[in-house]
Amino acid sequence: MALHMPPGIPESPRCLRRHTLPASEFRCLTPQDAVSVFEIEREAFISVSGTCPLDLDAIRHFLTLCPELSLGWFQEGRLVAFIIGSRWDEERLTQESLMLHRPGGHTAHLHVLAVHRTFRHHGNGSVLLWRYLYHLGGQPAVHRAVLMCEDTLVPFYQRSGFRPVGPCAVTVGPLAFTELQCPLRGHASRSRNSC
Numbered sequence: 001m002a003l004h005m006p007p008g009i010p011e012s013p014r015c016l017r018r019h020t021l022p023a024s025e026f027r028c029l030t031p032q033d034a035v036s037v038f039e040i041e042r043e044a045f046i047s048v049s050g051t052c053p054l055d056l057d058a059i060r061h062f063l064t065l066c067p068e069l070s071l072g073w074f075q076e077g078r079l080v081a082f083i084i085g086s087r088w089d090e091e092r093l094t095q096e097s098l099m100l101h102r103p104g105g106h107t108a109h110l111h112v113l114a115v116h117r118t119f120r121h122h123g124n125g126s127v128l129l130w131r132y133l134y135h136l137g138g139q140p141a142v143h144r145a146v147l148m149c150e151d152t153l154v155p156f157y158q159r160s161g162f163r164p165v166g167p168c169a170v171t172v173g174p175l176a177f178t179e180l181q182c183p184l185r186g187h188a189s190r191s192r193n194s195c
Contacts, residue, residue: 026131029070029082034059036079037072037114044114051172053112054084058099062086062111065101068139069108071132073124081115081124083132085145093148093179095170108136108184110147129160137184144184148177 029037038056045052054062062084063070069085088097089105097109110132115125136142148168149157158164162180170177 023076025074026071026128026135027074028067029063029072029084030067031060031063033072033079033082034063037063037082037084040079040082040116041112041114043117045112053098059084061099062101066103069136069142071128071135073128073131075119079116080119081113081128083110083113083128085110085132085136087142088146092165093146093168093170098170106141106143108142108145110145125156126160129157133160133182133184142184145182146179148179150175151178154178154180 034056037059038052038054041052041054041059066086069087071083072079073081085108086101087103087105088100088107088109089102090097090107093109098111113125113129113132115128133145136145145162147157147162148170154164157180160182162182165179165181168177168179
């Protein structure tokens with residue numbers, strides 16, 4: 001028995017519309033993205049520092065409490081890079097800032113930025129960071145972004161408008177960090193690579 005298309009639908013496959021995923025999409029992450037996030041983070045950080053900024057439970061925690069402070073970059077439906085942040089309400093980062101989300105704070109603390117290994121070294125981290133700062137600039141309650149990083153990464157963040165404010169009070173094992181800040185006032189209307 002031959003199968004036929006319902007009336008009104010062309011028989012030729014060339015005339016049928018295929019459902020395709022967008023080639024590139026930026027969106028806030030959800031708890032359902034946590035495993036993909038952790039896989040990229042683990043691969044990016046374990047080989048370099050031996051530890052991840054966030055474990056899987058912490059990722060789920062932040063993506064449940066403050067998904068609007070995250071941003072994922074998806075290529076054809078697959079996560080290729082991400083940033084996870086939370087709100088903070090003190091001038092400088094402390095050990096508490098690693099695990100807390102303070103909804104009343106006016107500072108976005110960027111916990112982690114990671115890019116899948118096949119998308120590294122092509123400027124994708126800079127593109128994601130610019131999009132994230134633009135995203136934050138559209139949130140009136142968030143006035144600045146802060147992060148901590150190892151000294152070798154300071155120039156990367158400076159190119160996106162972050163300025164070092166000194167050694168960070170937070171340490172992780174033997175690792176020491178520099179704290180950087182970027183004001184967001186008017187960032188949504190500013191050009192790329194300026195803060």
